[in-house]
Amino acid sequence: MVKVLGVDIGGTKVRMSVVDDAGAITLDEKLPTQFPLYPYLEEQVLRFLELDPEIEAIGIGTHGFVDPTQGKVIYATETLPGWTGTLVKEQLERATGKRVEVENDANAAALAEAKFGAAKGYSRTVCLTLGTGLGGGVIWDGNLLSGGKHGGAAELGHMILYPNGVLCTCGREGCSEQYVSGTALVRRIKEAGLQITPQELFTTASTNPEAQKVVDGFTKDLALVISSLQAAFDMDIVVIGGGVSESAEFWWDQLNRHLEPLLLNPVEVKVAQFENEAGILGAALLVLDENK
Ligand SMILES: [Zn+2]
Structure with a gap:
């Protein structure tokens, strides 16, 4: 051993x-x-x-x-x-x-999901980690796509989703992590005038139309990110992890509804197996x- x-x-x-x-x-x-x-x-x-x-x-x-x-x-x-x-x-x-x-x-984290977790047995995996920020990891034929000229390969959270959008920690505007992450959810909730936690947002969405609108915006943006990643990688599977994924049962159907018209080809999307x-x-x- x-x-x-x-x-x-x-x-x-x-x-x-x-x-x-x-x-x-x-x-x-x-x-x-x-x-x-x-x-x-x-x-x-x-x-x-x-x-x-x-x-x-x-x-x-x-x-x-x-x-x-x-x-x-x-x-x-x-x-x-x-x-x-x-x-x-x-x-x-x-x-x-x-x-x-x-x-x-x-x-x-992506390597762990690919070798031991939700993407075990798949050769091309894209992992999105929705925590404080939006982390990304790409496993290509079993190997991690990493490094890059400036060490920034697979920084998927800094793909610009909305030009001139919300200011990101990287100094630019409109990065996807400002729309698809735990921090982004807190901002969206506040902007909607709601006084609830992200967890409460998901559990009350079925009865609260304002909460439902926030969940809709979040899942639509996540679907947009996945759609762009498919155009770049045509991966076998997308694994979604991080703190926000712990409530995935409440927003999964909505994500799939938004994904369907945005994908070039079908792709499997799974919740990460390892949380912490x-x-x-x-x-x-x-x-x-x-x-x-
Ligand atoms: Zn950024």
Whole structure:
């Protein structure tokens, strides 16, 4: 049995888990993100290596744009101050003597769904993670489409959906994540004059016409995003994950109604299998595959 350490780095917490090649999680800790981030990460990784000396390699999924070849963070927003430019792979390999791989967190989550989850058995998968933002991941013939000249491949949430639309964290206007994400839902609810949570929005939509209008706008925009992705990739399957997908039963039929006239060809759309586990399993998979 091969054991590796998966690390999932977000703005508020860092999750660290020992994962084996069957996808089972043994040691599992959620720590608050601390800055400066790199020294903190190194200290925690070394602590885990002492806890479990059988760990063979370290896979890291992080918020931000990543060059996976160099294992370098090309760009991270102020969510992770000081993280931009960090040579994570090089420094951590030197400190631990183990193999280290680094990827964008949404890409890592997509890998988990493709290998172990909802898209298992499909060769071409597009994953959309609807959380605070809209994360994307593309698996092409079993491999992650990643990197890119600026580390920004498969940043699907920054495809412009509405020119001159809502200002995005990337500084441009109208990106799809401003319409299709948890944050976008909160904005839509507020603009509709409703005082409810996104969860309440979905559960009350059948009896509240104002809520229904918001759900309709959201599902239509999600359908538009899927339709454009199909034109680019003609994928076998779309997997929808992230916090918003937990209420998918309430809006799934509506999404399918909007999708039908917008697709060039039929495509399977499924809810992600792993809710909170995708990030950590994907991070581990970065170093599990070639270890087998
Ligand atoms: Zn953007």
